[in-house]
Amino acid sequence: MARLEELKQHLTPGKVYRRADLTRWTTSVDRDLRKLLDAGELTKLSGGVYLRPKTTAFGRAPANDHDLVEAFLKDKRFLMLTPNAYNALGVGATQLYNETVVYNRKRHGRFKLGNRLYDFRMKPEFPAVATKEFLLVDLVNNLKRLAEDETQVLERVRTEARKLDQDALRQALKTMAACARRSSSETSLPT
Structure with a gap:
């Protein structure tokens, strides 16, 4: 049991781990994953992805x-956004959505991680940060x-497109056009 306690010492509450991350400590x-899961010391979020729960005043x-x-993608190159971001563009979008879109280069489809559903969309190009210009094209x-x-x-x-940085807007269109070549269902920005 001392080895299991030693493993727990390495696990930080609130941190996500892959199974492979634990091999350096055990x-x-x-066997140790099963024991930690049974004891509630880890929570399984997806195949091979675990959370060391962090307790707050409101629960876990x-x-x-x-x-x-x-951790799920095993990659730092992705862009997460929610369609709710479109509401701040001033184009009349008002709906609230309970989904997170993840542009990435590895996975495509809807995946449940923990208690949340993520819409992973494989794209060859996307910015590191969602600019207003990118969001307008994405909308x-x-x-x-x-x-x-x-x-x-x-x-x-x-109307809003005319107010934005035209060079940044052209770059966003160019980036999304590279993605659109792979999907004929996407439209172009109206002129």
């Missing part, structure tokens, strides 16, 4: 989204998936 990973805190997605590309009045939103997109 030679019996699967969920895993940090960024850390969870990074147009995803408009059919949203519960918004398309005609009204597209009219306001035209």
Whole structure:
């Protein structure tokens, strides 16, 4: 039991771990994982992805989204956003969505990690940070998936597009055009 206690000493509350991360502290990973799961010291979030729970005044805190997605993908190159970000663009988008979109280069599909559903979309290119210009182009590309009045939103997109940094907007269009070549269902920014 002393080895298991020693392993627990290395696990930080609130941190996400991959099974492979634990191999540096134990030679019996699967046996020790089972014991830690049974004792409630770890929570399984997905195949091979675990959380050392952190208790707050409100109960157990969920895993940090960024850390969870990074562990799941085994990659730091991704962009997470929620369609709620479109609401701040001033184009009439008002709906609230309970989903997180993850642009990445490895996985495609909807995956449940812990208690949250993530929509992973494989894209060859995407920015490190979602700029206003990128969000505007992304909104147009995803408009059919949203519960918004398309005609009204597209009219306001035209107006807002003129107010943005035109070079940054062209770059966002170029980036998304590279992605659109792989998907004929995406549209272009209205002129």
